[in-house]
Amino acid sequence: MRKVAVIGVGCTPFGEKWETSFRNLFVDAGARALEDAAISGEQIDELFVGNMSAGRFVDQEHIGALIADYAGLATKHVPSTRVEAACSSGGLAFRQAVTAVASGNADIVVAAGVEKMTDVGTGATVDTLAGAADREWEGFPGATFPGLYAMIARDYMHRFGLTREQLAMVAVKNHRNGARNPNAQFQKEISIDTVMQSSLVADPLRLFDCSPITDGAAAVIVAPLERAREFTDTPIQVLSSAQASDTIALHDRRDISTLDATVAAANRAFQLARLERKDIDMVEVHDCFTIAEICAIEDLGFCSKGEAGRLTEEGYTALDGTLPVNPSGGLKACGHPVGATGIKQVYEIVMQLRGEASGRQVDGEIGMTHNVGGTGATVVCSILGVV
């Protein structure tokens, strides 16, 4: 297997983009990535696209071909494959792109993620997102996504003594980071009071505990490490990318407050990269809800179960903390265009490792991403490092 590096990245601003379309979003992200890698479309050998539900959001399937076409690659007949695993679709697209290069199947491969969520009403959006959970055993009986994560939050608070305020501190930190990210959907700091006084969505989760509905796209370009310096002075090596599954329904889990697929994917990612937890300088985790960041920090192995609330309160995960978590602002403040999120996480870690994250820059040479589908039925973790 060949070593693989990221040679270019691009990301659109995230937000409610009513003025643009699904196809314009990915063309925008792709153009930024090509410009960043200083290559032309002609040089691309293959594409992988992460997208959760364009079929329901914009009535369009066959996303791989659509993207190859609008990227001007159709006449070259470049293979293009959409992969889907709900909110972890982007992370899976990245892993497949890495495999394509590592295997020698292709040299220059684009991994993109895109979602246009605001072209349908709120009811349709909530129902579409419920398709990430078990439709027959969760969705049809009435469970929404905030409802499922609220159950995790209740269970966790009861067992580990996490306070409502500590939960709010996750949102406060991520909004502080998002305020320093020009692509973030919310570039505004908030206080604990903002969270505590926001409307209740699913007890104990309030509006500011939840990631927003977002339009956006991101793209990264990978190539064999040995060729990376043809394209960039700052290649970032992909040290590992690992994926794991779990039961799709929350109630079938061994423990609803531990995402076993996160544990499995992280263990595998560290094993493949031959690294330990202490080697990680920054991490982008999947904070679709504040409680999800708390669980992620623990399930990734950065602290013991029950400690992440206190660490958050002590500033351990802040931009200037020991382990900065979600320097981009995370899903919470940067936004969560579901299929694009996993690619945006890689974008953020690459920008950080290159030292190009300006106002939100943190120190370090090794970063990690953690992308979750549903309530943890699919997880992909990737570790990237400065060459």
Add this chain to the structure above:
Amino acid sequence: MRKVAVIGVGCTPFGEKWETSFRNLFVDAGARALEDAAISGEQIDELFVGNMSAGRFVDQEHIGALIADYAGLATKHVPSTRVEAACSSGGLAFRQAVTAVASGNADIVVAAGVEKMTDVGTGATVDTLAGAADREWEGFPGATFPGLYAMIARDYMHRFGLTREQLAMVAVKNHRNGARNPNAQFQKEISIDTVMQSSLVADPLRLFDCSPITDGAAAVIVAPLERAREFTDTPIQVLSSAQASDTIALHDRRDISTLDATVAAANRAFQLARLERKDIDMVEVHDCFTIAEICAIEDLGFCSKGEAGRLTEEGYTALDGTLPVNPSGGLKACGHPVGATGIKQVYEIVMQLRGEASGRQVDGEIGMTHNVGGTGATVVCSILGVV
């Protein structure tokens, strides 16, 4: 890259399966494949699932995790990835599974395909399938899939003198083959008159020119060739699997009656396998409409442009002809559960090469599959051979 072999296959009966569910379909196909390979679920390292539009057909996304779960693999945290490229989703899942094994990422990998299409009404089905074409430039202005293929048929008949009767002969042949396939949706022979007197769908295409709406699933298991005999006495080697894209909209093509992505994917598949057209003993082609089989035979390179109608009429593509085309009955008679079709094609070629196709058995040691997404925006071709 390691050599890869198919060590087990399974396929459900195809048809209108109102008595069963989406998840039961793939569990059924998977169980058949496991039994065929004489392995247990414990031995599986990774899954790839082809599915076009469960989001719209059964309100469920996150298909990879769902399938891993219902296959009993969730607790082992086996990675599971859904890939989508409209009607070529299954073919792409197969290619990704082959890459996973060839690269050394995994040893025992399942490629499955599934679609449950009959749980929604006809209008919703037609609209969902239109999501395989360009929604903004074809679907919204009113083009349906039969309409798009009708344009291809009209153009082809005008330019190459194909007769309406020759087109009907494709359906007659495929129904004759389907009548010998116990999994086929239609196990009944038809005459040219049956086709000619059936209702007009989109001029010149009539009801019996069109593949049906189908529920079904299929699964194949691949492993390194060097380990294949641990599992089976009749391993079938994957000699190549190649994929190509084209413009998603038909009107953007160089020539609407030539599927350039078929030409590109086939050329690549033959190049990778180091074989010539004359080496192929049988082929399963993507006959979503009768005209599609005519184009496929030519675009795959088995004859010159304009000759496939005459060859069909002369019996060249019949079960006892020089090059049997669609021994399974094809999409036309065996049925077309869109995400499953590409895997069913591999299933059929494996059954043929093993000599287990009973009533529809043809001679030969090398077979080929040809799976198309949309009107040709994605094509994947695979070549398989007796070891």
